Amino acid sequence: MLRLLDIEFHKFKHSKSSKVLTIIYLTIIVVLMLTGIIPITINGEKYALSDLGLFNFPLVWHLSTYFASFLKVFIAIVIVSLTASEYSNRTLKQNLIDGLSKKELLLSKVYFTIVLAITATVIVFLASLILGLIYSDFDEPSIIFSQMGYLGGFFLAHLVFFTFCLFAGILVKRGAFALGLVFVYYIFESIINAVAKGLDTYYDWNIYDGYLVHILPLNAMSNLIKQPFTKIDLVKSTTSQIPIEGLEFTYDIEWLDIISVLIWSGLFVYWSFALLKRRDL
Amino acid sequence: MKNILEVNHLHKNYGALTAVNKVSFKIEKGNVYGILGPNGSGKSTTLGMVLNVVNPTSGSYKWFDGSMSTHDALKKIGAIIERPNFYPSMNAVQNLKLVCKIKGVAYDRIDETLELVGLLSRKHSPFKTYSLGMKQRLAIASALLNNPEILILDEPTNGLDPQGIRQIRDLIKHIAKSGTTILLASHLLDEVEKVCSHVIVLRQGNMLYQGRVDQMVQNHGSIFLSSQNIAQLRSFLNEKSFVAELIEQDSLLEVKLSSPVTTAQINKEAFEKGIVLTELAFKKQSLEDQFLELTKN
The missing domain is CATH 3.40.50.300 (P-loop containing nucleotide triphosphate hydrolases)
Structure with a gap:
């Protein structure tokens, strides 16, 4: 396993696009961390975002994983381009001729994908921990390390998205088209969602909330970490002053989504392997 | 192994x-x-x-x-x-x-x-x-x-x-x-x-x-001959047992050999018959010729 990781890391290390995108990713994380310090002037009084309690433990875990999730697109581009360029440079063929089996080749990519997801999780964990330690009003360990399930959700969301990108890269064989496919699929899922929601309202069904939100891969992925805005004190106090009927928010990670996301990850890996095995190069 | x-x-x-x-x-x-x-x-x-x-x-x-x-x-x-x-x-x-x-x-x-x-x-x-x-x-x-x-x-x-x-x-x-x-x-x-x-x-x-x-192909190469009197040379060669095939191109005769023969012997026999050879050369069949022969049909 270490050998396979070593092989894939060698490819990653010496690829220009992956270097650039990793730097962009890290830069954005750091910039996001710094936003906490930015002072906002309201009515002549200076506030910082940190004063809103955004970085209080354990809210910081939820908030940072939610926002950092949007950045997974950058790492996804790395995965898609690393995979698809193996086809366009025909290095995939050469790897096999040099003595890598098709299974080993896919495993090296899957392992690396898992490592990238873990790395992203660790980076967000460290960034949130630092932010929290600086700005949080609570610093008891029992509070700091509560509600860390969001990091698990963050990891799973990355895992399923990355395996999806891996599959797209292998299926389409061209980096740009593979990214296009991911985007088109995203639109496709959005359309299905919109139709389902429309039907639900019209016929009083429960297709979207009951099924689609958990079944479709991108839905389940985004549903793992739900929006944290209504948890923020300021918003919370506003909504509690003006109660809206039927407006209740849940924030927990649902088991159904975890299972769905794991099944999809498995399917994407399996389909990638099946494609690789069946195709002549 | x-x-x-x-x-x-x-x-x-x-x-x-x-x-x-x-x-x-x-x-x-x-x-x-x-x-x-x-x-x-x-x-x-x-x-x-x-x-x-x-x-x-x-x-x-x-x-x-x-x-x-x-x-x-x-x-x-x-x-x-x-x-x-x-x-x-x-x-x-x-x-x-x-x-x-x-x-x-x-x-x-x-x-x-x-x-x-x-x-x-x-x-x-x-x-x-x-x-x-x-x-x-x-x-x-x-x-x-x-x-x-x-x-x-x-x-x-x-x-x-x-x-x-x-x-x-x-x-x-x-x-x-x-x-x-x-x-x-x-x-x-x-x-x-x-x-x-x-x-x-x-x-x-x-x-x-x-x-x-x-x-790859059992043969003994070719001999290329030429003379002032091509017709006489052709009839001389037609009697020989070492000739498998006779091809004429541009006043040059190519003899595909069915058994080994030296150019010296041919020269001698032709001269005895009163045929003066203006050209005489032996060519081993190249892989290219052999290959073309093999893939002909």
Whole structure:
């Protein structure tokens, strides 16, 4: 396993696009961390975002994983381009001729994908921990390390998205088209969602909330970490002053989504392997 | 371990098209093999199948008498298929290190093989800046990293300029001399003729011949003659028993020999008959002639 990781890391290390995108990713994380310090002037009084309690433990875990999730697109581009360029440079063929089996080749990519997801999780964990330690009003360990399930959700969301990108890269064989496919699929899922929601309202069904939100891969992925805005004190106090009927928010990670996301990850890996095995190069 | 590769009834269809039709052959240690065939005769497909990149429709193959799995066997061989495939932004050393990691060998032969192919001075340039000849030489260096049991080369001089072709051929000859088993696929016959001891001939996926190069077609070459009086020369030759076929072209007669005969003897007999030869030359049949003869129908 270490050998396979070593092989894939060698490819990653010496690829220009992956270097650039990793730097962009890290830069954005750091910039996001710094936003906490930015002072906002309201009515002549200076506030910082940190004063809103955004970085209080354990809210910081939820908030940072939610926002950092949007950045997974950058790492996804790395995965898609690393995979698809193996086809366009025909290095995939050469790897096999040099003595890598098709299974080993896919495993090296899957392992690396898992490592990238873990790395992203660790980076967000460290960034949130630092932010929290600086700005949080609570610093008891029992509070700091509560509600860390969001990091698990963050990891799973990355895992399923990355395996999806891996599959797209292998299926389409061209980096740009593979990214296009991911985007088109995203639109496709959005359309299905919109139709389902429309039907639900019209016929009083429960297709979207009951099924689609958990079944479709991108839905389940985004549903793992739900929006944290209504948890923020300021918003919370506003909504509690003006109660809206039927407006209740849940924030927990649902088991159904975890299972769905794991099944999809498995399917994407399996389909990638099946494609690789069946195709002549 | 005598057999390096044994291929049994290997068959590949692409839809209705038969690319390789139940081909069987053996590669033994220490020989230099050529796979000959025109473009599209199934050479690359055959190699692709034994190299684990093309799935056979039917049939089987065994590396090293079946003592190990295909991908482990491939770690012990060196192969170059069609054009050189490397990571464009990596330099020569980085690319070769990756191959070492895949094959599970140490890095210590990288400089040695780069020196052999004459790329040592450019070893830190990215692959994408290389000329085609340099790329092809890097591919040979990469195939030699593991001291391979067999070196498989598919059209190694394709698309190269004359200097590049010469460099690659010299390299192949150099490697062949060191006793490495080589399998060379090519449609260029003089390439095969110069280095190979054994040959496998393919045409439209069918195997026409396998065996030693010198036994490919039983014949004794040709003699070219000319005289002032062609008609007299022709009737003289028609009586001879060594003549298998007589071809006339541009006042030159080509005699295909059915048994060995010396030019001195012909000269003498013709002169005794009063025929003065203006031209007399013996030509051994080239592999090209043999190949064309074999693939004629």
